[in-house]
Amino acid sequence: MGHFLSPVFFYIQNSAFIMTHSVHNYSNYTMHQLLTAPYFLEWVRFPDATNTAFWEDFKKTYPQKAEDVNRAAAIARTMYVVKEKPAMLWENIYKEIKPRSTIRLNIIWKAAAIFILAIVATWMIFRTNTDNNIEIASHFGEVKKLILPDSSEVTLNGNSTIRYSKNWDKREVWINGEAFFNVKHLNPDGFKVHSEEIDINVLGTSFNIRSRRGTTSVVLNSGKVLVTDEDKQLLLSAPGDMAVYSKKELVKKQVPVSNYTSWQQQKLQLDQVTVAAFFEMLEDDWGYNVQLSDSSLLQKKISGEIDMKDKQVLMDALAVILNANVTQQGSTIIVTTN
């Protein structure tokens, strides 16, 4: 029992613990022993005034141990638990929670509907897909290519969704997130793309659409598209024509096309983009969560090309562009200014 009391740890309410032992307890400790000494680890992981003073005092009292302390601290900081990369099984969850379409009916029809539903229910159970829409989504950071029933090509950026009617009676799709369209076989029926905010009538071939945080932008690559909001129409007819809908206003500008389409090669071409807008992209398309110590950084404008394929390259590029320390913990990026 005796040795379990030495050293004795005391906790005072919710504060960190205080030890009754002195620096002399550690006079004979080797580097390895320090690495498994609880109070040493607590200091490395959660330094505060008390434990920092304690270990500084130790180094002063036993200067021959200072190097061991520094080395043990450096190693302890790298200590990690071996991890595995799990499979993504979102589909299984989605199957369980899939929202059923809501139908609004008055009371009489409700009664009738319940009766009919009871009969239909049995039949429904055996149907594998009761949904009339096809919905295809991409994960964070995934660039997904797909071909629509009319053989038009769509490239989805990360965390984006495209939805269209299963029987494809109209050439019409709904977009949430970002996509590049290459529309084939134009005919009088046209091809329509909807975002939450605007509608696009496609008259020509290829264009980019991005719909995030209440703002939709359309950039024409080739051909012609007609962009419509509640009360206005804009025709985009020259490559680089851009329509932006934001805060209930639809405006037209001219931009370099490649700045808006390079994401398909998992590259970001930034041209005087604010750090705030860039961080939003990292959040919306890649699922990163950015934390930063200095919010004034957000207004800074940056330019350049960033390769998003290699995470380490991205972190290094961020550090250089922002002139800050950048570390990654899981999906969180922590930016601390020097």
Add this chain to the structure above:
Amino acid sequence: MYSTFIGLNKTVVLSGEQSLWDGLKRGNVQSLEALYTQYNELLYNYGKKFTTDIHLVQDAIQETFISLWKYRTSISADKGFNYYLLKSFRNQLLRLIKERANTTYTDENLEFSFEVGFDKQLIAGEEYALLSKQVKDALGQLTARQREIIYFRFFEGLSFEEIAGIMNMQVRATYKLTSRALAALKEIMSILLILKII
């Protein structure tokens, strides 16, 4: 556009995660998917410490997110999203493990084990092997609950309050268990080292 939450470490947290939880409350399936993408790895790796059966862990993750969806309107995550999901997941997983064991199962006979690594640039070769073994032996002498606390405290950086909440124990008990666990760890380490030296 950004939330202005300022944490203890004075970092500004961007809206990302908060907006996902807001989206979830409004019934947005994509928000749930994004949360899943974000937390799958954390939960999976934590779950694997209890069992080697990956299907069990995957099932528990699935149950966690299905119930998150089911109770989305009544959930309060004021103690943090991390905390909420870890606690909910732990309950789901232990329930599944108990069902599987088909016996009366208490927290006392749970397993919890993990492997610790170091940066090989700082410590290499024989010394690496020796240190790994020492840490492994030292951890092996602790109870599963003690190892779980060490995992949360040192490797996931949780507070004692959070650990207590996740593991369904009183805060004081965590302090006690941790101090005892830490004291025991140190004690075991020094005994092992003394034996080696002699």
